[in-house]
Amino acid sequence: MPTPLSWDEQEMDELERRIRNHPVPVDLAEKTLNRCRNEQMELPIRTSRRFLKTKIGAAAAMAVALVICSGYVSPAMAASLKQVPGIASLFRFADDLGLRTAEEQGLLTENDAASTHGGITLKAPVAVYDGTRVSVGLERSFESESSANVSLQEQMTSVELLIDGQSTDRYGKDMGLGFFTFPTTDKNASIIEMSDLKNQGGQPLPDRFELTVRATLAGVDEPFELRIPVERKADQSVALLPDVSREADGLSFKVNKVEFTPITTQITTELTFADDNRMEDRDRAALAYDVEDEQGHSLRVLSGTGHPISENVMVTDTRFEPFASVPHTLVIKPFRYVYLEGGDGAFALDQDGNPKKIYLPELELKIEVPSAPDKK
Amino acid sequence: MSKPNGEELQQAIERMRGGETEAYGEIIRHFQKSIYLYAMYLLRNRQEAEDAAQDIFIKAFRKFDQYRGGGSFSSWLYKIAYHHCMDLLRKRKRIDKVLSRYILQKKQELPAPSTYEDEIYDMLDKLNAEERQILLLRALEEYSYEEIGDILDMNPVSARQKYARIRQKLLKKKGENHNADTVKLG
Numbered sequence: 001m002p003t004p005l006s007w008d009e010q011e012m013d014e015l016e017r018r019i020r021n022h023p024v025p026v027d028l029a030e031k032t033l034n035r036c037r038n039e040q041m042e043l044p045i046r047t048s049r050r051f052l053k054t055k056i057g058a059a060a061a062m063a064v065a066l067v068i069c070s071g072y073v074s075p076a077m078a079a080s081l082k083q084v085p086g087i088a089s090l091f092r093f094a095d096d097l098g099l100r101t102a103e104e105q106g107l108l109t110e111n112d113a114a115s116t117h118g119g120i121t122l123k124a125p126v127a128v129y130d131g132t133r134v135s136v137g138l139e140r141s142f143e144s145e146s147s148a149n150v151s152l153q154e155q156m157t158s159v160e161l162l163i164d165g166q167s168t169d170r171y172g173k174d175m176g177l178g179f180f181t182f183p184t185t186d187k188n189a190s191i192i193e194m195s196d197l198k199n200q201g202g203q204p205l206p207d208r209f210e211l212t213v214r215a216t217l218a219g220v221d222e223p224f225e226l227r228i229p230v231e232r233k234a235d236q237s238v239a240l241l242p243d244v245s246r247e248a249d250g251l252s253f254k255v256n257k258v259e260f261t262p263i264t265t266q267i268t269t270e271l272t273f274a275d276d277n278r279m280e281d282r283d284r285a286a287l288a289y290d291v292e293d294e295q296g297h298s299l300r301v302l303s304g305t306g307h308p309i310s311e312n313v314m315v316t317d318t319r320f321e322p323f324a325s326v327p328h329t330l331v332i333k334p335f336r337y338v339y340l341e342g343g344d345g346a347f348a349l350d351q352d353g354n355p356k357k358i359y360l361p362e363l364e365l366k367i368e369v370p371s372a373p374d375k376k
Numbered sequence: 377m378s379k380p381n382g383e384e385l386q387q388a389i390e391r392m393r394g395g396e397t398e399a400y401g402e403i404i405r406h407f408q409k410s411i412y413l414y415a416m417y418l419l420r421n422r423q424e425a426e427d428a429a430q431d432i433f434i435k436a437f438r439k440f441d442q443y444r445g446g447g448s449f450s451s452w453l454y455k456i457a458y459h460h461c462m463d464l465l466r467k468r469k470r471i472d473k474v475l476s477r478y479i480l481q482k483k484q485e486l487p488a489p490s491t492y493e494d495e496i497y498d499m500l501d502k503l504n505a506e507e508r509q510i511l512l513l514r515a516l517e518e519y520s521y522e523e524i525g526d527i528l529d530m531n532p533v534s535a536r537q538k539y540a541r542i543r544q545k546l547l548k549k550k551g552e553n554h555n556a557d558t559v560k561l562g
Contacts, residue, residue, distance in 0.1 A: 012543050016515035019417070019496055026412045028426065029404040032433045036400055157395040216394075 090137040090189040091126055094182065096302060097321040098263035099135055099191070102128045105262055107233045118220035119143040124213060124228045130261040131234045132319055133195045133303070134205070136213060138226075140188045151187035155217045161194060162212035163205065171196055171203045180303050193303065199257060199268040200307035200315045207232040237261040238326060240369065248362035250274045253287065253334055255365055256315070265299055265320040267291065267332070273312040287360070289334040291320055293327035330367040335359045389449055392440060400440075404433050407450070410516045411457055417500060417512055418461045428464060432457045451523045454513065458527055502549050507542045510535060 091099040091108065102108055103126075113124040119142060126137040140152040161168055161179055168177035179194040192213060198204035213226045238260045245254035250273065257268040271287060291299045299320035306316035338348040338356040348356045385406045391399035411432055416425035435456050436443075443452050500508050509528055513519045521539070525532035 011547055015496075015499060015546065016511075016518075018492070019413070019512065019515035020410075022413055022416075022492065022496070024409075024413070024416070024422075026409045026426075026429075028408045028412065028429055028433070029401050032404050032408075032430045033398070033401045035430065035434055036397060036437045158393070 090139060090184055090186060091128070091135075091191075093184040093186050093189065094137075094191055095184070096135075096182070096191075097300075098130075098261075098302070099128065101322060102130075102135075102263050107262065109229060109231055111228055113226040113228050115224040115226055116143075117222040117224060118217075120217060120220060120224075122215060122217070122224040122226065124226045127211070127228050127230050128263065129205075129230045129232045130263040131232055131237055132259055132261060132264045132266040132317075133193055134211065134230055136192045136211065136228055136230075138190045138192060138213070138215070140190075140217075150218075151183060152190045152217075153181060153183045153187075155219070156181065156190065156215050157218050158216045159192065160214040161192070162214070164209050165212065168194075171205060177202075178305070195303070195305055195317065195319070197305060197307060197317075199317050200305070201309050202307075205232075207234075234261065240367070242367045244365050244367060245270075246363045246365055247274075248360065251287075251363070253363045253365070255332060255367060258330065258367065258369075260323065260326050263322055264302070265291065265322055266317055267320070268315065268317050269332075271314045271316070287334045287336060287363075288357075289318075289332050292331045292333065293323060294329040294331075297323075299323070326369060328369055328371075330369060332365040332367070333359060333361075334363045385449075400433075400437060403449075407453060408433075411453070414454070414457055414512055414516055415461055417496065418508070419464060420497065424464070428460060432460050435460065447526065448523065450517060451519065451527050454517065454519075455527045458509065499546055499549070502545055503542060507538060507545075510538055511542055514539065 091103045094100065107130070108126045108128050110126055111124065115122050121141045123139045124136050125139060128135050138152065159179065159181065163171065171177050177194055177196060179192055182191040182193065184191060196202055196205045208231050211228045211230050213228065214223050216223045240258040242255050242258060245252055252272040252274065254270040255267060256270050259266040302319045302321060304316055304318040306314055309315050335357040338358060350356050384402060388399040388402035392403065408429065412425055412429040415428040415432070416422060419425050419428060436453050439456070443449060503511060510524055513524050513527060521532040521535040524530065524535045528535070
């Protein structure tokens with residue numbers, strides 16, 4: 001027989017029961033799940049649920065998603081590219097001018113990493129690292145003629161990355177490094193991309209390391225493991241530390257760093273909220289920006305990673321496609337996306353179906369690029 | 377839809393690990409009431425509690441791959457809830473300084489708190505912030521002292537001692553109320 005509860009135990013039990021059984025109707029599941037679905041759509045296809053951008057990330061992440069939706073290398077172009085002698089790398093078929101340039105300029109590291117399970121072989125034939133992003137090409141092939149209907153991108157249910165056999169946590173700030181996966185025009189190929197958080201309080205990646213990709217594919221129990229040597233190619237990279245800023249409406253917008261590589265233009269910005277009480281408005285205050293050269297050529301955004309470095313300061317690295325050559329002037333044009341009322345963070349669209357933007361000329365920055373900026 | 381049981385919850389967590397976002401709906405349904413109540417008792421405002429509960433689930437969704445499965449998912453989720461509510465209370469303190477109580481009063485207008493709630497708040501008022509946390513975690517999820525220690529970053533022995541003190545405090549208060557009622561009746 002169980003020991004009867006003492007008076008004080010009974011009293012506490014009753015109080016705790018009252019706390020637990022408060023008759024209040026709660027139904028948060030569907031609306032919360034909707035927000036999760038929306039957030040997931042804002043990023044390029046994620047095999048990790050880690051959000052690369054926190055807080056102010058939504059706007060830039062949306063821009064990334066737009067790039068993904070805006071079109072691939074056409075099948076005709078892909079077919080013609082395949083016929084060019086000596087070009088076999090899947091980076092040729094990426095919707096990313098930087099990766100196509102990497103191949104043309106021979107900046108790739110080729111390797112024979114491969115893993116086979118359940119009649120499927122996964123290879124990582126190419127990788128490139130320019131100091132701003134590590135991109136690895138993955139290829140899927142089948143032992144038999146029958147091939148999956150789903151793309152490699154869709155079949156990958158989880159991906160884990162290790163650096164020199166260790167978790168990426170030690171390079172991240174408090175949540176490790178995340179990654180993006182991008183499709184290509186070939187459904188049997190995919191690109192995994194990772195960047196460090198050195199501009200946001202994390203540690204820089206080493207110039208050489210072994211990247212382990214552990215991927216699980218739907219329908220195959222065993223994970224695929226690929227070990228890929230990565231080496232930084234930074235000979236043609238230049239960096240500026242412009243330290244220019246503008247302030248308006250309780251926000252200070254500053255450009256800390258600009259890095260030009262043959263593959264990427266990475267811009268590090270710092271957003272400071274002057275007033276503590278604006279904290280809750282941060283998502284609404286999310287800024288994205290266009291980057292133009294002196295002739296008005298605008299760069300396409302590729303991806304972004306952002307982190308708060310203190311309570312009121314957010315630092316974000318945004319990666320764009322490369323300039324054909326280092327420009328004389330950079331113009332940074334911040335804007336805010338317009339959100340639908342009650343749309344749980346959904347963007348309002350203009351008549352062409354593009355997200356509406358409100359430019360903030362009071363925060364616009366112009367950066368003169370010296371004729372011979374410092375080599376990295 | 378009803379709250380999933382423990383086994384269904386575990387399956388939902390595994391499905392989430394496998395990349396199935398929809399499984400998260402079942403996880404939310406399992407914890408929504410207790411997380412909402414936890415936020416409500418701490419923030420003392422139903423609308424803020426609802427917003428907070430949603431934000432807690434969104435944060436957990438974002439960080440899901442950091443849950444490695446070594447400990448209980450529930451205490452991992454409550455750790456997020458604890459930090460989130462503490463942040464909100466800290467922010468509110470700052471707002472209070474500047475805007476006085478006007479905003480909070482406006483937010484409290486609907487719906488009116490019930491007597492049921494008032495009685496619980498009355499008890500919680502006798503406790504300090506840390507004691508309130510311990511009591512709520514014991515009451516809402518029946519956590520062990522080890523789990524409470526893990527969530528609040530506290531030694532489990534200390535959590536046990538503090539819980540004993542909470543009991544003394546509350547029962548003393550209850551005894552005083554009882555005596556007062558008896559005197560009135562007499």
